[in-house]
Amino acid sequence: MSPRLVLTGPMGVGKSTVGRLLADRLGVGYRDTDDDIVAAEGRAVSDIFVEDGEPAFRALEKEAVRQALASHDGVLALGGGAILDPDTRALLAAERVVCLSMDVEEAVRRTGLGAARPLLAVNPRKQWRELMAARRHLYEETATAVVPTDGRTPDEVADAVLDALELKEA
Numbered sequence: 001m002s003p004r005l006v007l008t009g010p011m012g013v014g015k016s017t018v019g020r021l022l023a024d025r026l027g028v029g030y031r032d033t034d035d036d037i038v039a040a041e042g043r044a045v046s047d048i049f050v051e052d053g054e055p056a057f058r059a060l061e062k063e064a065v066r067q068a069l070a071s072h073d074g075v076l077a078l079g080g081g082a083i084l085d086p087d088t089r090a091l092l093a094a095e096r097v098v099c100l101s102m103d104v105e106e107a108v109r110r111t112g113l114g115a116a117r118p119l120l121a122v123n124p125r126k127q128w129r130e131l132m133a134a135r136r137h138l139y140e141e142t143a144t145a146v147v148p149t150d151g152r153t154p155d156e157v158a159d160a161v162l163d164a165l166e167l168k169e170a
Contacts, residue, residue: 003031003075003095004074004075004167005075005076005097005098005161005165006092006095007075007077007078007100007161008078008080008098008100008139008142008143009102009149010102010132011080014100015077016032018100018158019032019075019076019077020075021155021158022158022161023074023075025162028073028075028170029074029075030074031077033064033076033078033079033082034061034077036067036068037060037061037064037079040060040064041060058081058084058085061081061082062085065078065085065088066087066091069091080131083135084138089138089141089142092142096144096165097143098146098147098165099140100157102150144165
């Protein structure tokens with residue numbers, strides 16, 4: 001069993017919103033690995049970052065992604081940094097992965113200048129650019145398709161994802 005499709009991309013790009021729309025349209029379940037981590041740990045992702053550090057969070061994330069890929073057959077949204085792990089990237093090679101993308105101004109607008117985003121807490125534009133410089137090639141190398149979200153409604157993004165993967169609504 002594996003997901004019908006996996007959504008990746010930077011924080012704030014709309015993976016959760018678009019993922020739920022896609023799941024509804026395809027008649028399948030929706031799952032978000034960040035939600036899995038929050039449920040398992042009983043605290044917010046930002047709290048895990050602050051209290052335990054990024055490496056501890058990434059270890060939890062790696063396991064959450066592994067479990068979700070093995071057990072979920074609907075739409076799966078991954079946290080923005082999940083693709084940093086080489087084992088996770090290897091698992092994604094067998095999946096239909098859509099990377100949702102956006103430019104820096106859209107990212108800053110959507111993420112509220114770093115509120116509750118530990119990796120964007122100081123100078124969000126600069127930090128987002130640096131994150132994307134480090135991650136863009138990983139998003140692209142794991143993606144079956146890249147779908148820009150700038151200037152599009154969630155419904156328009158969902159349409160573009162379905163078109164990119166040649167999937168039909170249920």
